[in-house]
Structures are given as C-alpha cells and as structure tokens.
Amino acid sequence: MCKTAKKSILFPLLCILTLFFAIACESSSARSKQPINLTKESQRMHEKAEYLSSAQHYLGLSQNSHPAQSLEYQIMAADMFVKAGEPTKAASLLDKVSDSALDVNQKIFKQMVLVELALARYNPKQAETLLQNIPHQANLPEATRSRVLFLQARTYEANDNYLAAARARSILDELLVDQQSQRINRQAIRQILNKVPEHVLNQALQREQYPLAPWLSLAYIEKSISNPAQREQAIYQWQQQFPNHPAQAFLSQNLNYPQYQMAANNTQAQQYYVAASGMSPRKIALLLPMNGPHAKAAKAIREGYLAAYYDNASGQKPSIQVYDTTLENDVIRTYQRAVNEGADFVVGPLVKEEVIRLSQMPTYALKTPILTLNEHPQVHSNIRSFVQFSLSPENEADQITEKARSLGYRNASIVVPNNSWGKRLSARFRDSWQKKGGRIVSEAQIEPYKDTAKQIRDLLAIEQSQKRSDTIKYLIKEHVEYQVRRRTDVDVVFMALPSAQARQIKPLFDFYYAHDLPILATSSVYAGNPNSNRDRDMNGIQFIDMPWVVNAKQSRVKKLINKQEDSLSGESSRLFAMGVDAYDLTQSFNQLQQSPNAMIDGATGQLSLNADNRIQRKMTWVKIANGSPVLVQ
Structure with a gap:
C-alpha cells in the first residue's frame, strides 16, 4: 500500500x-x-x-x-x-x-x-x-x-524500444494481483517480443536475467524454429524448465511425447494427435452449401481454397474432400460423416445458423479442429479446436472507429442504407464509437427512392443555416452577403454503403460545403476492381479493405484469380481471397493457437487469433485519389 x-x-x-x-x-x-x-x-x-x-x-x-x-x-x-x-x-x-x-x-x-x-x-x-x-x-x-x-x-x-518495453512489463507483472490485469499484461509481453527480430532476441538472451529471460527464451523458440514437431519439442522442454511461469497459461498442456507418438500410429487416434501435436492434417473436409442461395459464395470460397492448395509447392499435401451441407440438411450429421471418413481437419460451415448448431455439440464430439467460414455473436467458444473466421463488416466498423479515435476525432455522423444490413452497421458504429468516448451527432439512412440530396442536407444541417440567412435578411431589411454553411460539430463521417450509392453520395457532400469533412468507410464502397472513370466521384473517401485489393505484395491472389476460367470480381473475388486465407490458416492453425502474438500476412488482412477463438483481420487503409485506390501511409 x-x-x-x-x-x-x-x-x-x-x-x-x-x-x-x-x-x-x-x-x-x-x-x-x-x-x-x-x-x-x-x-x-x-x-x-x-x-x-x-x-x-x-x-x-x-x-x-x-x-x-x-x-x-x-x-x-x-x-x-x-x-x-x-x-x-x-x-x-x-x-x-x-x-x-x-x-x-x-x-x-x-x-x-x-x-x-x-x-x-x-x-x-x-x-x-x-x-x-x-x-x-x-x-x-x-x-x-x-x-x-x-x-x-x-x-x-x-x-520502438521493444526489449525495454517487455522488461518493464515483466517487472510490472510481479506487482499485479488482479488476474484480468495479469492476463492482459502477459499477453502484451508476448505481442511486444513478437516484434523483436530473431537475432536481437538471441543476443538479448545472453545478457538478460529474470524476470525477462524466460519470456525471451519462449519468444526465441517460437520465432526461430519453423518445424512444428521441433517447435513443440522445444516448447515442451521450456515448460519443464519453467513449470510455474505465467506464460504457461498461453501454451497447450504439457505434451507427453512418447504417448503422442503411440497415438500417431493409431488410426482412430489420428484426429486427436493432429489437434494436440501440431502435425499437419492429412485429410481436410470442406463443409460448403454447394446448392441453394449460398451456392455462389460457397463456390468462390472453394475455388480460392483449392487454388491455394495447388499453389503450395510443398511436397506433402493433405487430401481434400468437399461435403455439400445441403444434401443432408443437417450440418452435425455432415460433420460426423466427414470425421468418420478420416477427416482430421474441417473447414466450414458457411451459413451462420449451421455455425451455431455445430458450436452446440458437446466438447468431446469436437476433437477434430474446425475452422468455420462465418461467425455469430452468440457463439463464444472456449474450445481451442473450434475457431471462427469470417469477413464480418462489424469487424471493419470497429477498425474504422479505432482509426477515427487515433486521429483525434470526437463527433461523428453515420451514413448507411435503410435496410437490415445498414441498421446492423449503424448499431455497431454507435456502440464501438461510444465505447471509445465518441459522440454520434447525426445519421442518414439512405433510401434509394427518396430525395437523397435532402437526406444529406438534413445530415449536414444545411436547412438550418439557410433559415438563419433568411431570418437575418428579414430582420435588417437589407441585402446581406451570407454564406450557407454545414454544421461544424461533426469531425468525421462513418459510411457503410454499396459502391453505387457511395458514388452518388460523395458529390453531395462536396456540393453542400463538406468537401473537407473526412469520410471513413467500409470496403462495401469499393466494387473490388479499379475503374478511375467510375470511381472519381468518390475522390477523398478513405476506406478499409483487404490487402490484396491494392497491395502489390498480395499479387499471389491476383495471380490465382487470373487463372480461373470464370471471371471473379467484387464480392466473389473477396470470397475467393477468403478461401485462400482459409487454406493458409489450416496450415498455420497450430502456430496461431500456440502463440497468441502470432500473425499471418493474409490476403484478407493480417490474421491473428483472439481470446474468443475468432480470427481477427487487421485490414489495409485505402484512399480514392483520381478515381483509383491508393494505400494510405
């Protein structure tokens, strides 16, 4: 005290x-x-x-x-x-x-x-x-x-003095008594050390002492050993050396390697061995609705997954089998059939309701790792082998409000379509922004068959400015030079609109004196393929999108898309990229679970695994300039 x-x-x-x-x-x-x-x-x-x-x-x-x-x-x-x-x-x-x-x-x-x-x-x-x-x-x-x-x-x-930061946190850890605070601090130590280059970690190990030394040792193991089996063995030895270290909570339970080796020779135990030891899967089941209203999305994801699979130059590849979830109309039965037929990794399902159903299975029935292709807010999985992956627009809304707060904005307006999707995004913007201390001052829910110009005038309080002008002229009975203005209590606009609507709305902002008002938007405003003539009306809009859309380093996805016989654009191309990432996540599944600070440079974003067993996507910021998307530095 x-x-x-x-x-x-x-x-x-x-x-x-x-x-x-x-x-x-x-x-x-x-x-x-x-x-x-x-x-x-x-x-x-x-x-x-x-x-x-x-x-x-x-x-x-x-x-x-x-x-x-x-x-x-x-x-x-x-x-x-x-x-x-x-x-x-x-x-x-x-x-x-x-x-x-x-x-x-x-x-x-x-x-x-x-x-x-x-x-x-x-x-x-x-x-x-x-x-x-x-x-x-x-x-x-x-x-x-x-x-x-x-x-x-x-x-x-x-x-950028990461070693000093980790050292301070490792000392702080011994002063904390609240378990939640300890967990947050320890996770931060691992995330910070993940930014330290391998050779710097190795040098620091020679001079650092307790309490930072064990953290450094674990970080060096995870960064320097790429072979899953060798990394597991090194982590096991680290666990024996530091049996009471707090980082144990982030690792899987101590592995009894001889016992796992016996399990590896037992066909019936193969699925459990893959989940526990980090061995690459031998047979992957894709659970997708190949018929019905979700068939188009399912096909794009399947093509992306298979394209990444064939693009992998590795000598050892798993076999892949697609299971149509619409045939039996029972995702649990489809999952069980896939496992009974030897699948040691399951990717899917795609439909939200099926994700909920699968998550409700008893824990003992979910030994085989699952990477779902959608998520549901009601599903909070504490089962390590059940991971949710999606292209959630709510995740984009959270990153948009985070960006706005980092730029010092406080007061925001919202522009969304007047439909269930728009109302969902509006609610997420409000909740996320208010939790960060921000304030929503106005909102426009755009209806295509109403006077869109009036909706933007109301959003910007143009009518009130015009009324003030008329009142002044009436009171003084003289001609007065008065410039109509937009409201000044708005710092930023959060936009989530289809690309066609966004192209109509942005010129209205410019016309109604809001050309200088920052607009931060979801990926929905961009059609997915460059067209400067079409998109020049959106000049100035900043939006968040998948890295491959504008990043030359993500040329792999574009190359894979170009190989497709059917042209892919817009939402289909994004789902194709999701399929590519789903394959890469399959191959890196154990690494993500072992290291909470591990990250994959994916096609849909920088991918990491959060505490709720969901894949988090850190996306790329883009700005429309001269009708074309360019990276925001």
Missing part, C-alpha cells in the same frame, strides 16, 4: 487510482477494486469510465477544498481529461499547477500525468524525457511504481 506523505492528504487515493487506471486503460473489462474512501459518485464514474464527468467532478471538489487538496484534485481532473481524449484541457490545467506548491508525491503524480499527456499527443520522445524526471522506482510506493512501469512500457514501445 502507499505510504501517506505528511503534506499530501489525498496521496493514498492517488496511488491506488493511478494503478487502477494504468491497467484499466488497456481493457474496458479490466477493473481494479477501489479500497479507498471515494464518494459514491466518484466510484460510479470510475466503474463506468465516465472520464469527462470524473474530470468535472474533481474540478468541483478542487473549488471547495483547502489549497493542498485543491491542487491534487486539479491534477486528478487533468488525468481524467487525458483519458477522455481532451489533451488541451488537461494541459491547460497542469500549466496552472505550480511545482513549487506541490510536495514530492504530488510532483510525481503530476509528472505521470504529463507523460500520459505526451503519449496522448503522439509525442513518445517527450514522454521518455519526462519519465527521467521521476525518481527511481525502488523509492516509490508500490501502486505508483506500478503506474510508472506501465508508462515506461507504453513509452518504450511507442519509441
């Missing part, structure tokens, strides 16, 4: 509070307990992460406190303003707090908030300089030391 300084009455509060926010800011679900005498209102705001309200609350308290307490409340308010995305207000407050009026503990707290402020303003060099003004950790209270270590980790990582 923190020791109270004589001059600082509130410092025990600050020590615990700094630790609370140091961990909580990494995950909205990571919440520290509040073993301090906060007011009920303060507790409520902390629990709900209402940072702006908290800032105003502390400012109010500062006005009714004696000078020493007032200064601490002002620093606390500045801390909340930083977390609320209001760095200017935080800086203004801190400028008014003179160091000469602060005791030692208050100075440290102010310094920590200044570091947070520098990071919020994307100035990690300044943050590192400010960190040097904080006394050595050994002389700090434990909670304060925890926050300093957390700030060091963030600052060093922002400055």
